[in-house]
Amino acid sequence: ETTLKAVSAFPSNLAFAQSFQGFVDLVNERGKGVVQIQMMGGPEVFPPNQQIDAVSRGIVDMQYGPATYSIGSLPEAYAFVGGTVDPVETRKNGGLDVMREAMLEKLGVYLLGRPDSDIRFYIYTTGEPKRTGDGGVDLSGMQLRALPIYNKFFESLGAVPISVPVADVYTGLERNTFDGLGFPMIGIRDLSWDKFLKYRIDPGFFQGDLSIVLNPEAWEGLAPEAQELLTQAAADWEVQSGEHFTGLAKETEAEIAKAGVETVQLEGEAAEKFLDAAYETSWQALKESGSPYYDRLRETFYDR
Amino acid sequence: MSWQAAALLLGGGVIFLMALGTPVVIAFLTVNLIGAVVFMGGLGGIDQLIANATSSITSFALVPVPLFILMGELLFHTGMAVRVFDALDKILGAIRARLAYLTVIGGTIFATLSGSSIANTAMLGSTLMPDMEKRGYSKSLIMGPIIATGSIAMIIPPSSLAVLLGSLAKIDVGALLLAGVVPGIILSLMYLAVIRLHVWIDPEAAPPVSPVSVPTREKALALLRDVAPMGLVIFAVIGLIILGVASPTESAAFGVLAVAVLALIYGKLRWKAVEKALWGTLSVSVMMLVIILASATFSQLLAFSGASAGLVAWMAGFELGPHATLLAMLAVLILLGMFMDQLSIMMLTLPIFMPLIGMQGIDPLQFGIIMLLALELSLATPPFGLLLFVMLGVAPKGTSIWEVVRACLPYLACTLILILVLIWLPGLIIWQ
Amino acid sequence: MMAILGKLYSGLIHVLAVLAVISILVATGLILGDVTMRYLGLGSIRASSTLIEYALLFSTMLGAPWLMRRRGHITVTSLVEQLPPAGRKAAGALALGISTVTLLILGWRSAMVGYDKFLRGGADIRSIAVPEWIAYGILATGFVLMGTECLRLILQRRFEPHGSVAA
Ligand code: NA
Numbered sequence: 051e052t053t054l055k056a057v058s059a060f061p062s063n064l065a066f067a068q069s070f071q072g073f074v075d076l077v078n079e080r081g082k083g084v085v086q087i088q089m090m091g092g093p094e095v096f097p098p099n100q101q102i103d104a105v106s107r108g109i110v111d112m113q114y115g116p117a118t119y120s121i122g123s124l125p126e127a128y129a130f131v132g133g134t135v136d137p138v139e140t141r142k143n144g145g146l147d148v149m150r151e152a153m154l155e156k157l158g159v160y161l162l163g164r165p166d167s168d169i170r171f172y173i174y175t176t177g178e179p180k181r182t183g184d185g186g187v188d189l190s191g192m193q194l195r196a197l198p199i200y201n202k203f204f205e206s207l208g209a210v211p212i213s214v215p216v217a218d219v220y221t222g223l224e225r226n227t228f229d230g231l232g233f234p235m236i237g238i239r240d241l242s243w244d245k246f247l248k249y250r251i252d253p254g255f256f257q258g259d260l261s262i263v264l265n266p267e268a269w270e271g272l273a274p275e276a277q278e279l280l281t282q283a284a285a286d287w288e289v290q291s292g293e294h295f296t297g298l299a300k301e302t303e304a305e306i307a308k309a310g311v312e313t314v315q316l317e318g319e320a321a322e323k324f325l326d327a328a329y330e331t332s333w334q335a336l337k338e339s340g341s342p343y344y345d346r347l348r349e350t351f352y353d354r
Numbered sequence: 355m356s357w358q359a360a361a362l363l364l365g366g367g368v369i370f371l372m373a374l375g376t377p378v379v380i381a382f383l384t385v386n387l388i389g390a391v392v393f394m395g396g397l398g399g400i401d402q403l404i405a406n407a408t409s410s411i412t413s414f415a416l417v418p419v420p421l422f423i424l425m426g427e428l429l430f431h432t433g434m435a436v437r438v439f440d441a442l443d444k445i446l447g448a449i450r451a452r453l454a455y456l457t458v459i460g461g462t463i464f465a466t467l468s469g470s471s472i473a474n475t476a477m478l479g480s481t482l483m484p485d486m487e488k489r490g491y492s493k494s495l496i497m498g499p500i501i502a503t504g505s506i507a508m509i510i511p512p513s514s515l516a517v518l519l520g521s522l523a524k525i526d527v528g529a530l531l532l533a534g535v536v537p538g539i540i541l542s543l544m545y546l547a548v549i550r551l552h553v554w555i556d557p558e559a560a561p562p563v564s565p566v567s568v569p570t571r572e573k574a575l576a577l578l579r580d581v582a583p584m585g586l587v588i589f590a591v592i593g594l595i596i597l598g599v600a601s602p603t604e605s606a607a608f609g610v611l612a613v614a615v616l617a618l619i620y621g622k623l624r625w626k627a628v629e630k631a632l633w634g635t636l637s638v639s640v641m642m643l644v645i646i647l648a649s650a651t652f653s654q655l656l657a658f659s660g661a662s663a664g665l666v667a668w669m670a671g672f673e674l675g676p677h678a679t680l681l682a683m684l685a686v687l688i689l690l691g692m693f694m695d696q697l698s699i700m701m702l703t704l705p706i707f708m709p710l711i712g713m714q715g716i717d718p719l720q721f722g723i724i725m726l727l728a729l730e731l732s733l734a735t736p737p738f739g740l741l742l743f744v745m746l747g748v749a750p751k752g753t754s755i756w757e758v759v760r761a762c763l764p765y766l767a768c769t770l771i772l773i774l775v776l777i778w779l780p781g782l783i784i785w786q
Numbered sequence: 787m788m789a790i791l792g793k794l795y796s797g798l799i800h801v802l803a804v805l806a807v808i809s810i811l812v813a814t815g816l817i818l819g820d821v822t823m824r825y826l827g828l829g830s831i832r833a834s835s836t837l838i839e840y841a842l843l844f845s846t847m848l849g850a851p852w853l854m855r856r857r858g859h860i861t862v863t864s865l866v867e868q869l870p871p872a873g874r875k876a877a878g879a880l881a882l883g884i885s886t887v888t889l890l891i892l893g894w895r896s897a898m899v900g901y902d903k904f905l906r907g908g909a910d911i912r913s914i915a916v917p918e919w920i921a922y923g924i925l926a927t928g929f930v931l932m933g934t935e936c937l938r939l940i941l942q943r944r945f946e947p948h949g950s951v952a953a
């Protein structure tokens with residue numbers, strides 16, 4: 051029996067960390083006598099953006115977290131957020147293999163799977179967004195808290211992306227220091243931001259970028275039986291966690307609607323235009339990085 | 355390695371090296387180095403340690419530390435602080451220990467706007483310490499109130515730490531923030547009482563009451579000429595936050611600007627004074643931030659080695675009633691607080707504490723406030739207490755860490771008493 | 787020759803400290819500019835938050851060797867002061883020896899990891915992208931010079947424990 055040490059990019063109480071714990075439990079149950087996973091902790095043991103390095107150095111064997119944290123070394127992570135094809139399909143069409151190759155080359159880690167991908171990101175605002183003549187939104191003059199991966203998209207809508215530390219967001223919204231933010235549906239209530247956010251722009255954009263990676267030597271050192279077990283567990287978990295998060299997102303959507311967050315619904319062509327802008331900024335960024343994987347990733351991850 | 359052995363190696367190592375006279379930052383770095391080799395393995399472990407360190411202080415939340423220190427140093431070296439305190443002395447001349455009371459009142463007001471205890475203490479310390487010392491206040495009557503009041507910033511809303519605690523523990527953030535108001539005010543009142551008691555026991559601790567009463571006209575003039583213009587500084591720091599123009603983190607920069615502008619108007623912005631202020635700022639902020647850098651990685655190592663998780667799990671293994679559970683948690687928090695930073699403590703303990711809270715039927719809000727207060731204590735407990743280090747940075751040469759700790763003790767006791775009241779009679783303090 | 791080298795070395799420590807002060811001032815200026823622009827609706831200085839975050843690391847690590855020279859790092863000296871003079875000297879020598887070794891190892895590894903990052907060309911993506919090697923380079927500079935400052939004290943046989951803080 052081999053024991054793999056694992057870390058997660060999220061504190062263990064949060065929804066995403068619990069999803070990973072679900073995967074760990076699944077492996078530990080199926081893998082008795084073959085392979086086990088030992089959770090070492092979350093951001094309290096390694097800063098999230100240093101965890102991938104800890105895996106490639108072999109200090110821990112496995113990590114779960116957003117691939118875009120490594121976007122400075124792995125521009126290919128844009129294919130995760132800009133992708134539209136689900137994990138089951140990317141296992142079949144070879145997309146996962148392309149990404150695996152890229153992550154091994156750029157980060158020195160082995161990509162096992164990408165659970166929790168069925169996540170949409172939304173723009174939430176404190177004031178009502180202006181509408182354009184063709185039914186779209188015009189966010190000019192709005193300052194939105196953004197992660198680097200949204201910057202270009204927000205700018206294309208006229209908004210000014212600003213960076214605000216997580217801990218300062220609550221007070222910033224309370225005092226109107228900025229006008230809104232981009233965030234997934236899952237977890238928006240964890241920090242009680244929904245108290246100040248009055249509007250949510252629908253449709254949601256992007257896709258989850260969470261991945262489970264292993265140290266390549268640790269992976270190679272596993273018995274074939276253990277490798278198979280992990281691969282199967284990852285594939286199964288991609289489906290199970292996907293369903294779980296889809297359900298959770300629906301629940302949250304209903305909850306925040308009930309709490310008074312109004313939905314700004316974009317329809318038909320305006321919605322398509324909005325989404326095009328979102329997805330295209332990701333692929334554009336990947337293309338500009340000069341990645342040799344661009345064509346293969348675009349083919350296997352994107353089907354809009 | 356068992357968790358006890360790991361804890362002994364890491365915690366004991368730091369204490370031993372500090373006692374040997376190794377600078378605090380290097381004591382942490384040395385133990386980090388040994389710990390990285392032992393627990394993470396060889397050179398790779400050391401490399402990881404360094405990688406972790408690159409993320410430790412490149413954080414926007416720490417910006418107010420150097421900026422508030424710069425503001426205080428400028429106030430002091432340009433002589434602006436003296437004018438204000440002279441005026442206040444004139445106006446409040448009949449009250450013994452007036453500046454100590456003002457520290458608590460002013461600090462509490464600022465706590466309703468700033469969410470960072472470290473920034474708050476840095477501001478109060480660098481502004482008040484040098485001048486109060488010159489006026490003949492005893493060190494303990496200066497440092498105790500500054501640290502105590504500075505640390506209230508994380509109890510009274512806004513508080514970044516309460517927001518993170520709420521989200522990690524799944525406690526309603528708004529309710530938790532609101533629940534901090536009453537304990538914060540009670541603490542502040544207790545601090546005022548402690549000062550009163552202090553000067554009653556030891557009248558020498560504060561300069562004497564001014565023998566002649568100053569005519570009202572002169573008081574009004576002093577207020578207008580020397581205190582009122584300081585409104586510009588207060589507006590720059592506090593007003594811009596209230597107006598939503600600047601975040602509490604950013605407002606420190608406007609405080610610096612306002613002091614510089616005022617000094618210019620008063621004709622006190624001499625190069626000599628500015629130079630002294632700049633070097634003083636560098637010295638204090640480097641000694642703080644370099645310790646934060648080293649101790650953040652130390653906390654991570656403590657978590658990775660299993661030492662702290664072992665302690666928490668060990669405590670959770672006892673089957674205790676609600677009161678005893680809260681007491682045991684308090685003990686664990688105090689113990690971890692001696693060595694770890696607040697955020698790491700929260701991430702480490704909450705996954706184990708929260709189910710226990712649920713099982714015992716303890717009100718999560720009650721627990722949340724107790725946890726916040728316990729974390730507040732950790733800022734001032736040796737050997738690793740950031741507020742102690744802030745104070746040492748601005749205190750006159752030769753001030754020892756024990757002097758600072760002794761000065762804080764009565765105020766720490768207030769917090770401890772409040773926690774005990776919260777454990778047994780939460781209804782007195784949490785109003786829902 | 788040695789005297790010139792010594793002067794150059796001291797000059798370096800001082801110049802880095804000046805740079806550290808400048809980076810604090812730049813951070814202040816960037817915040818002022820950024821908030822003002824935001825208030826006037828002129829947008830935001832994209833680079834400012836990243837530059838400010840790095841200014842913290844920059845000023846800390848470049849100021850640390852200077853603070854070491856002024857022996858201003860917080861030190862607990864009350865326990866060693868209880869020792870007889872010979873014991874005090876021995877404790878001071880041990881503390882300085884340990885410090886030198888720790889700092890030089892950390893400086894060496896920071897430089898090696900930084901070099902590796904430089905060759906790989908990765909970036910730390912914040913509001914703007916910063917080459918990853920920069921943070922390691924700053925750490926390496928700070929650690930190595932702090933180490934050489936300790937070494938200097940050993941060579942000058944100044945073993946008396948001493949800090950801004952006597953405890
Ligand atoms: Na506060």
Ligand code: NA
Nearest residue numbers: 691732735738
């Ligand atoms: Na402490």
